[in-house]
Amino acid sequence: ETVMTQSPATLSVSPGERATLSCRASQSVSRNLAWYQQKPGQAPRLLIYGASTRATGIPARFSGSGSGTEFTLTISSLQSDDFAVYYCQQYNHWPPYTFGQGTKLEI
Amino acid sequence: QVQLVESGGGVVQPGRSLRLSCAASGFTFTSHGMHWLRQAPGKGPEWVAGISYDGSNKQFLDSVQGRFIISKDIAKNTLYLEMYSLRAEDTGVYYCAKEITAYTYGYDAFDWGQGTLVTVSA
Numbered sequence: 001e002t003v004m005t006q007s008p009a010t011l012s013v014s015p016g017e018r019a020t021l022s023c024r025a026s027q028s029v030s031r032n033l034a035w036y037q038q039k040p041g042q043a044p045r046l047l048i049y050g051a052s053t054r055a056t057g058i059p060a061r062f063s064g065s066g067s068g069t070e071f072t073l074t075i076s077s078l079q080s081d082d083f084a085v086y087y088c089q090q091y092n093h094w095p096p097y098t099f100g101q102g103t104k105l106e107i
Numbered sequence: 108q109v110q111l112v113e114s115g116g117g118v119v120q121p122g123r124s125l126r127l128s129c130a131a132s133g134f135t136f137t138s139h140g141m142h143w144l145r146q147a148p149g150k151g152p153e154w155v156a157g158i159s160y161d162g163s164n165k166q167f168l169d170s171v172q173g174r175f176i177i178s179k180d181i182a183k184n185t186l187y188l189e190m191y192s193l194r195a196e197d198t199g200v201y202y203c204a205k206e207i208t209a210y211t212y213g214y215d216a217f218d219w220g221q222g223t224l225v226t227v228s229a
Contacts, residue, residue, distance in 0.1 A: 034216035036152075042221070043202055044152060049216035055207070087151055091214050095166040097142075097154040 002026055002093045006086075006100035013078055014107065021073040021103045023088035028068045032092035035064055035073045038102075039084045047086075048073065075105075083107055109133040111203045111220030118226045119193055129186040129203030129220055136184045137161070140206040142217065143177060143188045145199040145225075152202070156188065159212035166213075171197075193227045200224050 003026040013019050023033070031051040036044035046055040048064035051071060061076040075082055088100045115127040127143070142157040156167045156177040165177055176189040186203055201224075204217035 032214060043219040046207070046216055046218060049207065055216075089152075089216070091216060094213055095154070095157070096168050097144075099151045099153070101151050 001096060002029060002090050002098050004088055004090055004098050004100040006088055006103050008103060009101070010104045010106060012106050015078050015080055017078055019075040019078055019082075019105055021075075021086055021105070023066075023071040023073070023100050025069045025071075025090055027093070029090040029092035031067045032090060033064075033066070033071050034089045034091065035062075036087045036089065037082075037084045038087065044087060078105075080107075109205065109218050111205065111218070113201065113203050113220045113223040116201060116223030116225045118228060120229055121194060121227055123193055124189070124191045125193060125225060127188040127190070127201055127203075127223060127225070129188075131184045131186060131203075131205065134205065135209070136179070137181055138209040140212040140215065141177075141179060141186045142204045142206070143186075144202045144204055144217075144219070145197075146202070146222075147196075147199040150199075153199075155201070157213065158186070160206075160210060164212060190225075193225075195227050198225060198227045 005024045007022045033051045035048040038044045052064045063074045085102045110132045112130045143155040146152045158177045174192045178187045200222040202222045203220040206215040
């Protein structure tokens with residue numbers, strides 16, 4: 001099973017600042033990586049797939065990069081609506097698909 | 108617009124059974140792989156089971172293999188998860204999800220439904 005490790009567990013930032021979230025895979029997942037946003041009481045929402053492709057309707061301030069084992073989600077100018085938990089997921093080696101433990105983005 | 112609406116969750120005793128349903132709309136149900144995922148309280152998501160777009164292939168998490176069955180009813184545009192011999196560790200919100208790319212199975216990201224809560228407790 002491919003283990004996904006996210007860092008940091010919690011990131012405290014202010015609105016308007018840039019946030020950088022990291023995700024590391026225990027083995028290469030090529031570019032088969034997705035990022036999701038989850039707010040309390042809601043389902044995860046797809047932000048990025050293929051490591052860097054924004055999903056439909058996702059603002060340009062969200063960007064993804066990386067390949068192999070190291071990936072980054074960058075939110076260029078944080079808005080109040082962006083404070084949530086973010087998960088990375090690999091879909092290169094399955095079953096099972098595996099997720100990171102999440103990064104909580106807080107004010 | 109893609110809609111995935113889960114139902115069937117509830118409180119169930121250990122060892123008992125439950126069937127979850129997911130009503131799909133807004134896309135061609137026969138063209139996309141479908142999956143169930145779950146999320147225990149305070150934890151990250153966990154993939155549980157998947158079924159190919161044509162229903163010919165099915166995969167399961169090791170811990171549910173032999174206890175859970177995934178199926179789809181094309182006429183009703185509905186995905187199912189039958190869960191047997193439920194355990195406390197099966198507790199969580201269960202999400203239905205569709206692969207974002209048509210005519211593939213696996214190796215893809217997901218669009219998710221809103222989830223249904225399953226609690227396994229005596």
